[in-house]
Amino acid sequence: MIEEVTVKARKPLIEIQADKMILNTDASISAVGSNGLDLLRKAPGND
Numbered sequence: 002m003i004e005e006v007t008v009k010a011r012k013p014l015i016e017i018q019a020d021k022m023i024l025n026t027d028a029s030i031s032a033v034g035s036n037g038l039d040l041l042r043k044a045p046g047n048d
Contacts (some may be wrong), residue, residue, distance in 0.1 A: 011028055012025045012027065012028045013028065014029055015027065016026045022046070024040070
């Protein structure tokens with residue numbers, strides 16, 4: 002019998018809400034060593 006189970010969940014990389022799009026940088030591998038401006042340049046939807 003299993004006595005204990007641990008479940009870990011991750012935040013999605015992109016959350017879309019009615020009035021905004023949220024980019025969760027802690028879920029992104031490319032966020033390591035980047036500053037905020039670099040992350041905004043790499044964000045989806047930037048052309």
